[in-house]
Amino acid sequence: EAQVTQNPRYLITVTGKKLTVTCSQNMNHEYMSWYRQDPGLGLRQIYYSMNVEVTDKGDVPEGYKVSRKEKRNFPLILESPSPNQTSLYFCASGPGQVSNEQFFGPGTRLTVL
Amino acid sequence: AQKITQTQPGMFVQEKEAVTLDCTYDTSDPSYGLFWYKQPSSGEMIFLIYQGSYDQQNATEGRYSLNFQKARKSANLVISASQLGDSAMYFCAMREPRSNSGYALNFGKGTSLLVTP
Numbered sequence: 001e002a003q004v005t006q007n008p009r010y011l012i013t014v015t016g017k018k019l020t021v022t023c024s025q026n027m028n029h030e031y032m033s034w035y036r037q038d039p040g041l042g043l044r045q046i047y048y049s050m051n052v053e054v055t056d057k058g059d060v061p062e063g064y065k066v067s068r069k070e071k072r073n074f075p076l077i078l079e080s081p082s083p084n085q086t087s088l089y090f091c092a093s094g095p096g097q098v099s100n101e102q103f104f105g106p107g108t109r110l111t112v113l
Numbered sequence: 114a115q116k117i118t119q120t121q122p123g124m125f126v127q128e129k130e131a132v133t134l135d136c137t138y139d140t141s142d143p144s145y146g147l148f149w150y151k152q153p154s155s156g157e158m159i160f161l162i163y164q165g166s167y168d169q170q171n172a173t174e175g176r177y178s179l180n181f182q183k184a185r186k187s188a189n190l191v192i193s194a195s196q197l198g199d200s201a202m203y204f205c206a207m208r209e210p211r212s213n214s215g216y217a218l219n220f221g222k223g224t225s226l227l228v229t230p
Contacts, residue, residue, distance in 0.1 A: 033217065043204075045217040056215055090158060092218070100165060102148060102208075102218060104158035 002027045004105035006091050012111045013081055021076045021108050023091030029103075031094040032074035033058070034066065036087040037107075043090065049074055081112040116140075117205050119221035126195045127229055133180070134190040134224045136205030142166075146208040147188040148218060149179065153201040161203075164188055195228045202226075 004025045013019055025032065033048035035058075045058030049068040063085055065077040074093075078085060091105040116139040126132040138147065149161040164172045164179045172179040180189040192199055202225050206218040 031215070035218075040222075042222055043206075043218070043220045048211065048215050048217065050213055050215045054213060056211060056213055058211070058217055088156060092158075100146060100163040101160070103160060104150070106157045109156070 002103070004091055004093050004103050006089075006105035006108050008108060009106060010109050012113065014113050015082055016080050019078050019081060019110075021078075021089060021091075021110070023074045023076065023105055024072050025074075025091075025093040025103070026072065027093060027095070027103070028071065029093040030071070030096045032068065033092045034064070034074070034076050035090045035092065036060065036085075037090065038087050046076070046089075081110075083112050086110060086112050117207050117219055117221035119205055119224050121224045122222075123225040123227070125227050125229060126192075128197060129194055131191060131193045132195055132226065134192070134203050134205075134226065136188045136190065136221060138186050138188060138205075138207050140186075140207065142210065147179070147181070148206040148208070149177070149188075149190045150204045150206065151199075151201045152204060152223070158204075162190070192226075197228050197230065200226060200228045 007022045034046040035043045037043045044060045046064050047066040049055045055066050089108045094102045118137045145166045147164045151159040162172050162174045162177045164181050171181050176193045178191045202223045204223045205221045209217050209219045
C-alpha cells in the first residue's frame with residue numbers, strides 16, 4: 001500500500017530534550033516536506049527536500065533540522081525543543097516538481113512541557 | 114505572494130444533499146495547482162482532488178468535483194450526496210514555487226463541514 005508513515009504518532013517531552021520524528025514513504029517520491037499545523041495559523045512549511053542530500057528551508061525553519069540521506073526517509077530533528085514547538089506535525093511527499101499528488105502522513109502530535 | 118481564502122468557517126448540510134465549499138485564490142503565476150484536503154477529527158490529511166491551471170476540464174473524483182472558474186480565481190469543492198462520514202475540516206491549498214525547483218502547499222484556513230441526519 002502506498003503510504004507516508006510517521007513515528008511516533010504522539011509524543012510528550014520536556015524542554016531541551018532532543019527528539020527525532022521519522023518520516024518514510026514507499027512511493028519513490030522525489031519531494032518530501034514537513035509542515036506544522038497550529039490553530040488559527042493553518043499549515044506552515046518547515047523544510048522541504050527535492051532530492052537526496054538537497055534540503056531547503058520553508059516558512060518556519062527555526063528550531064528544526066532535517067536530513068535526506070535516503071530517498072524514502074526525511075526525519076525531522078528538534079535539537080532543543082521548546083514549548084512553542086508544541087504542534088501537530090505532518091510529513092508530506094510528492095512525485096516531483098510539477099505534481100498533482102501530494103500525500104500526507106498521519107501526523108505527529110507533539111507536546112513540549 | 115499567493116493567498117488562499119476560504120470564507121466559510123462552518124457549513125451544515127443534510128445527509129444526501131450536495132454542498133459547495135468555497136475557495137478563492139490569488140496568484141500572478143500562470144502555472145499553478147490547486148488541491149483540496151479533508152481533515153477528520155482524527156487529524157490526518159486526506160487528499161481529495163487536484164486541479165491544474167491548464168486543465169481544460171473540471172476535476173472529478175467520485176462524489177467530489179471541483180468547480181474551477183479561472184477568470185474569477187475560484188476553485189470550489191462540490192460534494193454530492195453528502196454522507197455522515199463527510200463531517201470534517203476541508204482545506205483548499207495552492208502549490209507555491211520555492212527555490213531549487215521546490216514548492217510548498219499554501220493552505221486556506223479551512224471550512225468545518227457538519228453533515229446532519
